[in-house]
Amino acid sequence: MNAMQRLELRQGQSLTMTPQLVQSIKLLQLSHAELASYVAAELERNPLLQEGEIPADAPGLSLADFLRAKQKAQALGPRIVPGPSPLRSSPSSGASGPTHGEIGSELGETLARAASLTEHLEAQLDLATSDPHLRMIGEHLIHSLDEAGYLREDLAEIAVRLGTAPADVESALQLIQTFEPAGVGARDLAECLAIQLKELGRLDPAMQALLGNLNLVARQDFAALKKVCGVGREDLAAMLAEIRRLEPKPGLAFTPAAIDVLVPDVLVRPAPDGSLAVELNPETMPHILLNRTYYAEVAKVLNKEEDKSFLSECVQAASWLTRSLEQRARTILKVAAEIARHQEEFFRQGVSGLRPLTLKSVADAIGMHESTISRVAANKAIGTERGTYPMKFFFGAATGEGEHAAKAVRHRIGQMIGAEKPEDVLSDEAIAQKLKLEGIQVARRTVAKYRDALRIPSSSERRRLGREA
Template sequence: MSATQRLELRQGQSLTMTPQLLQSIKLLQLSHAELVAYVEAELERNPLLQEAEGGAFPRSPARQAPNARRGGGIGSAPRPLPVPKGPSSGGSVRTGGGDSELKPELEATLARAASLTEHLEAQLDLAGADREIRQVGEHLIHSLDESGYLTEDLADIAGRLAVSTETVEAALRLIQGFDPPGVGARNLAECLALQLRERDRLDPAMETLLGRLDLVARHDFAALRRLCGVDAEDLADMLAELRRLEPKPGLAFAAASVDVLVPDALVRAAPGGGFTVELNPDTLPRILLDRTYHAQVVQSVKSDKDKVFLSECLQNAHWLTRSLDQRARTILKVATEIVTRQEAFFREGVAALRPLTLKAVAEAIGMHESTVSRVAANKAIGSARGVFPMKSFFAAAAGEGGHSSEAVRYRIRQLVEAEAPDAVLSDDAIAQKLKGEGMEIARRTVAKYREILRIPSSADRRRRAKHRLKTP
């Protein structure tokens, strides 16, 4: 019995990721310090590039066109974009210009070891996960703190990315399997458990021990022996094994992190109300294509090898200047849309932060969600209220009433800090107070946010308050 073979001709479209396209994507997500190092390396490598004294993207007066907030328009340089005045815009916002003290030191432009983010991204590229998991995983990697912990709630991340919580959990499990062991943990117990699992030492007794680290801190060894079902010698061995683990796996890469948060975009009060967004001139690379030098050199080049080298230098110089221009325009578009939607935050503070997703911003400015995610990573917005990471403006909705989870957590912290020693608020009481302020939040949600904020329970706060009152 012979199989029938048939030859078919099909026509389709596919996107080819050229090296330059891949590099443009990487360029978009670089932080200010990383971009400086990259441009410095290109200036050394390409003789047709030169550093311009005035800057490649000069600042210009704000335009008050009604549709200007959607982007920088067509032109040789991105301009400051005014944010239209909202129905209740008011107040004044002042921000200073670029501070020369924020310019990177020489060491920032030298060769360095890979950062934790770069180390994890390299593993994510090789993981072979599907496209959605990779995109969520990239966002999670950029959300880790310097110790390698994920401090954000998974439901909030899912709401921000407009994906299911199961997808976020799957991406987190993928990252938790990366090196260094323990990275991506949400708390100390999970961090230690990941390392023990990697060593095949996570038995039931050890799981019980990790679940009661509070007893370890109090040195209540009798209770631990009873709960774990082990004798004193076994418990001592288990505790010794815990001490050999790394509680902060990300700190091994901390030397590559940048402590100074430099704003990529600045928010100013517009004369007619609302706010104007402009790029920070101190973060704009100042490079130009030296056409005069190219004209001189091209006449003296004789060998084919030199001609190929000069042609590649010219092509790379054109690509880099265009890519930097596009990067600046994209950052300005995203920052302007964020300020437009979070205008109340710049007037009133964290309590007025509204729910916002990457998808909403992407649809408004006509870009892909992954592009907005890359822009939000490692970028910051400066205003009179301070300098804030761009990704902090993306917050999931909490309950009903259109309040963001960040605003609700901020209000919970305020209520706890203002409570009297003899009138400690329970989670249910906090939920009722929030309901009276228009925040329809369930008691279990209050408990979850309180734990995220590392606020003790009402019983613990009450005991501490009584202890303070008794202490002379």
């Protein structure tokens, strides 16, 4: 044989994000009600899982019970991947996936019940590609978007975490950026607007120059904008008007997953020594165990390979779920403890004590990734002596002029206006001066913006209403 056989070694990257890791990520962001539903389904499917403590003298299931449990699990179909989307399920051998018509029907039902952004994008991802590698990356990116629809993580970091090439992550992101709502998957405002303009066929060089200089738009430096865009006054006015018609936060058009009746996942209470005690709410944290005694008993008497395979699947699924629930609880508690530490004044004196807090600052403080903090904050609530609040309530930026949280300043403005007398109505400038005396540096225009957000009329309108009363 003349042809020489060659052994070639090639170095490459492959996707290392296993289905179990995908499940763990989704498990972290579930609300307590969604988690309870998922755990209940697993308890029904897996005979090795037990809820609560297992007494030492508790009788195990018989072999016949085990075989009936196997038949029931098979009848239930493939294990559903936990997550807010009803369209996702893990693949099973020999089972074909849903057809485009079936997905379309499910998508219609999903949208009819006010789908979340995640559900809406995952349904489009199902239709957009059949490449499992691209779909897994795309699913991870979709779950990394914030509520406004932006991707705040660095693509290189995502590639390292997933064990894949940066080019593959970029390809998946470009695919997501073609989905509805237009602008979703952008990494900043300029890219969000560019995606929308491209879809409208209006992303010409002049508009690209305008998007590259949004700082000049914010400063209303029209002379500089005309120069960099190479357009006249009328054209610039038309371009600015077109940008104002776009949606800067496309994700907010979708209903976020709601916290169920605001049952707290974490409780924060004053401790006897004056500190704050942070603990998990046992009512929202499922407690399940792997019954190892029953596993050992059944393993001895099984003869058929398919029965042994089912038992192995059950023990692996049970071990993964118990570990994942423990990790989820530890992560939630760790994030909540850092929130309580940073927002201690809120827990002692109320909204006026809120301080600016970002996902990144919490992530840096406890050594986790910002995306992890975002998933923890989603669909969770913290119970306090002042009531129960969504965990995201405790995050917010500063006012821009100082170190006070915007929520706290709005609250104080509402207090001032609520206490004013009819003959002494406070103007926005007067409120700004009063806040300054309290050590809060806020401009008059910021006071007006916060007052409008509180749906409080202007001082002149309040005076008129007072006279009519």
